[in-house]
Amino acid sequence: MRPYELIYILDPAxxxxxxSEQVQRFAQAARDQGAEVDEPKRWPKxxxxxxxxxKAEGFYVVMTLRATPAAMAELTRxxxxxxxxxRHMVVALEQPKAPAPVPAQGEGASVQ
Numbered sequence: 001m002r003p004y005e006l007i008y009i010l011d012p013a014x015x016x017x018x019x020s021e022q023v024q025r026f027a028q029a030a031r032d033q034g035a036e037v038d039e040p041k042r043w044p045k046x047x048x049x050x051x052x053x054x055k056a057e058g059f060y061v062v063m064t065l066r067a068t069p070a071a072m073a074e075l076t077r078x079x080x081x082x083x084x085x086x087r088h089m090v091v092a093l094e095q096p097k098a099p100a101p102v103p104a105q106g107e108g109a110s111v112q
Contacts, residue, residue, distance in 0.1 A: 001066040002095055008088035009058035012045055022084050023061055029078050035067035058086050
């Protein structure tokens with residue numbers, strides 16, 4: 001599994017209850033695909049840089065998760081089909097690199 005960051009914008013006409021329901025729905029959809037999901041972070045309603053689907057505002061949600069590429073493909077499909085999602089973006093984060101092993105004394109390095 002690799003780390004991802006998912007950002008999506010929800011319709012500004014949603015009520016607080018509907019907003020919470022949608023955020024939990026997408027987090028659960030990721031978990032159903034075997035992803036490890038951190039708690040989604042909701043931002044307050046923000047003005048968009050330009051109109052998207054006729055909307056000038058939206059609720060941003062940022063979710064970090066670890067998932068397989070197949071799980072992310074399914075989650076992306078779910079987001080595309082959801083009418084409440086104005087826009088979404090998935091970013092594959094760099095995996096932390098393991099430190100290079102230090103050769104033991106006498107292995108491969110000559111000491112002078």
